[in-house]
Amino acid sequence: MITVENLVKTFRGRGETLVALDGVSLEVPQGTVCGVVGQSGAGKSTLARCVALLEKPDSGAIRVDGTDLVSLGGAALRAARRRIGVVPQGDSLLRQRTAAGNVALPLESAGAARLQRRARVLELLDLVGLADKAGAYPDQLSGGQRQRVAIARALAGSPSVLLADEPTSALDPETTASVLGVLDRARAELGVTVLIVTHDMDVVRRICDDVAVLEKGRVVEHGKVLDLVARESRTASALLPTTDQITGLSSVDSERGYGRFDRIADVTLVGFAAVGALLPEASTRFGVQLAVLGGGLTRLADTPVARFRVGLSGDRADAALDFITEHGGVVQRATREEVAA
């Protein structure tokens, strides 16, 4: 588990001080994946570097499994670093060492015996799907392969937490998927707690349990992804399909537009049951006509999530919407004015 409490980090430049982290608190429960998102300059990397114990915060605490690591130095600091696996932003492999040699580095730092090292290295290369590349040098590997070696290296010392700063930037979608697959596997098979900095919302969609949104050095939103998408939040607007894309339906009075419906609402549905059956059931049960006007379906890790704009016609339209709410759907009724705007 990672606990960050009230972290403050400033950088002093010529005369002016820049507050990169302004009281950041964050908790990542054991065995979960937390995504840190935010605009460029929000402080994501600074947070990651502080948690990696590469940068000393001005104040605040960083706990891994309960122990505060901020004030450590010397051998205690090095021991603490071994509990935190880090995948730095960008190319970080030793170019004069093979993939296996790179993965062995944390084991050497920890003073593991040679034989033990070799077994562990192969185990990890296998975990990231690169068992056949053990003898290859970084320059003989693709970007995605190098990133997977870096993940294997970060995991080699059996850390309890794994930290990755933009592990998929500069990778194509397919390679991104393979890297994320490896991170997910690390969590599932090794039980590590993962903190992943990214600007790619797709990374959050695919593997994050939790998400923290940073803005100007502050956490402006933090929680379970599935909770956040179910209400009006930055996470919801970033992760879910937009509902107002369909053109030609915007005119309120037109017979062919929104005007022909008794009610217009944005409905968010989470989970197989809701996504699959809730709308048709509400429609039949209350005898209302229900049309999907916009939005779509996405997937958050293993959970299907839908957000639709629906138009309902019929006397019991409100009852149908209430029924959806009662069964776990999140309904935001829109007035015609709102829709038209």
Add this chain to the structure above:
Amino acid sequence: MKAETPWSKVFQLVLEATGDTIYMVGVATVFAALFGVPLGVLLHVTAPGGLSPQRLLHRLLSLVVDVGRSMPFIILLLAISPFTKVVSGTTLGADAAIVPLTVGAVPFVARLVDNALREVDATVVEAAVTTGASRMKIVHSVLLRESAPGLVGAIGVTLVALVGYSAMAGVVGAGGLGDLAIRYGYQRYDTRVMIASIVVLAALVIVVQFGFDRVARLLDRRRRVNA
């Protein structure tokens, strides 16, 4: 016009001088590396943003290295002769020349080493730091090993530069090819010795450069397909 030196004599002179040059430059390079590499590493790790930043120490080392490098060798040679006497017991001959050659080369090597270490990406060093490696471990497994090709190149450059410096070592009677070229070729207008010295000097430099390039390439695992 005096008679040309016979070829057999030229051969003997050049052979002897070659031995002196190789001895002086070889030993001086070994010592220069012995002192210069650690100094270069220290210079590098104490720099701001380095592995172990120490502002004052870094400035001091920087100053010493730069002053050392700014000194014309011929002046250094004469200036440190008391020191030379203490170290080698003499101020004349090849052994005496080794001392100023080493002293002159140490700051040179230190700066070259610092430059070579700068080629190691900061991200790579940081990644090693996060594994919990000690500073010593990072210096030898990351900084020195990652820049090994550059370091070998730096030693090669030093060797070649010392061949040049050693020509001035004739001032202390150290002999060597450069000294031979000056004494016979220049002062006595002996074209044969002059040319022979130059040819052997050039050959030495070419061989050294080739050898070091070769080793540097062998050590380098970057951008090579099918290693």
